[in-house]
Amino acid sequence: MLMSMTGFGKTTGTFQGKKVSVELRSLNSKSLDLNVRITSHYRELETEVRRVIQELLDRGKIDLNINLESTGDSRNYTINKDLAKAYFKDLEDVNRMIGKESADYLSLILRMPDIYNNEKEELSKEEREWLVGLVQDACEQLNLFRRREGEQLEKEFFDRISEIRRLLLEVPKYESERSETIRERIRRGLEEVAAKYDENRLEQEMIFYIEKLDISEEKMRLANHLDYFLHTMVLPHSGKKLGFIAQEIGREINTLGSKSNHAEMQKLVVEMKDALEKIKEQVLNTL
Secondary structure (H helix, E strand, C coil): CCCECCEEEEEEEEECCEEEEEEEEEECCCCEEEEEEECHHHHHHHHHHHHHHHHHHCCEEEEEEEEEEECCCCCCEEECHHHHHHHHHHHHHHHHHCCCCCCCCHHHHCCCCCCEEECCCCCCHHHHHHHHHHHHHHHHHHHHHHHHHHHHHHHHHHHHHHHHHHHHHHCHHHHHHHHHHHHHHHHHHHHHHCCCCCHHHHHHHHHHHHHHCCCHHHHHHHHHHHHHHHHHHCCCCCHHHHHHHHHHHHHHHHHHHHHHCCHHHHHHHHHHHHHHHHHHHHHCCEC
16 A cells, blocks of 8 residues: 655653653655654663664654653752852852842853753663653554555556556557658658659658557557556555656657657647656655
8 A cells, every 4th residue: 555755643651750742744755864853861762763763664754853741740950059159159240340230140040051960860671662662653653644645645646547548548549640641741742852753662661661650569568557557556665666667657658759740649648748747746755
């Protein structure tokens, strides 16, 4: 089943007074382009988290946010009192020096660098496994989103391939007319430049010329590529392969256009190209 590379997944959980939210957003990309923003409490798990995402999400431009909100009474920081005193003394000295009245220094001190001492807890095995599980749940939510988008992609591809096939089936009705038009054009040209010509030699040259413009192989290959696209579409992680098949479809359509020499056939080719461009646009977003 097709999957889109676009998606969103979010999970939240609580572990020993800590509430954590995990958010994942994904856009299309040729490979895995992972941007991780993770709270410092779980920074040491970044390598493991990246491995999980690579296994479960395959590729895409993915943004991961892991936010921590403590819901318990415990705290994991204290104020650096010695540094606070030093800041207070410096601020007081500067205030006296510039002749200002005393001010509320506390709000300033609490925003100064290194004023807090982090008392980092060592992560237990249980908490590590819990956090990784939360990331896995977010990945599954994102993949569910991708599958729903993939259903729409599958319908779009089927409709566009069917449209190209319908146009291809209209080509034969113009082929006989095209051959006669070419014959008549060559004959008129000869009559304008030469009073007499060899009819047998002319017929041989026309056969040779028309054979060069024969599109039987192109029609057959194009039909095969369309079938192959639909067959590949149901396979997992087929986005890149579908892109290659779309390129081959484009080559056959272009050859049809260059060999057509007929206005109505060229119109069909233009419509095929339009349908193919819509396919190519969506293939870029297919996992």
